[in-house]
Amino acid sequence: MKLRETVGLNIRNLRNSKGLSQEQLALAADLDRSYISEIELAKFSASIDVLERIAHALEVAPKELFNERG
Amino acid sequence: MKLRETVGLNIRNLRNSKGLSQEQLALAADLDRSYISEIELAKFSASIDVLERIAHALEVAPKELFNERG
Structure with missing residues (x-):
């Protein structure tokens, strides 16, 4: 697995574990939602x-x- | 300290601990030496x-x- 795939999955899992939508994470990080999705x-x-x-x-x-x- | 500064110092310390020059690391990573320096x-x-x-x-x-x- 490439590192960017590992990072992308980790971000998705951490975001879900905190009950945040992509929109909410994007707002908190001052990024576009589509950018969060692409990452x-x-x-x-x-x-x-x-x-x-x-x-x-x-x-x-x-x-x-x-x-x-794992 | 910004994260990119932490990463830059870690790369420099790891590189030095392995006795590698910027040129040697650049060659091993297929990057330009000037790019290693900037990072x-x-x-x-x-x-x-x-x-x-x-x-x-x-x-x-x-x-x-x-x-x-630390």
């Missing part, structure tokens, strides 16, 4: 700055987005 | 795909690049 689906290779905003909005340490999946 | 100095917000190549070249898990600094 979750690994269509786009997000930058560090964007990951920082998403991690902050999800209230997790940035490295949590990179946890490898 | 280490946090002048540029690298993408997930680029971080994946750097982590692979440094032989570390990608999340190691995001370790927070």
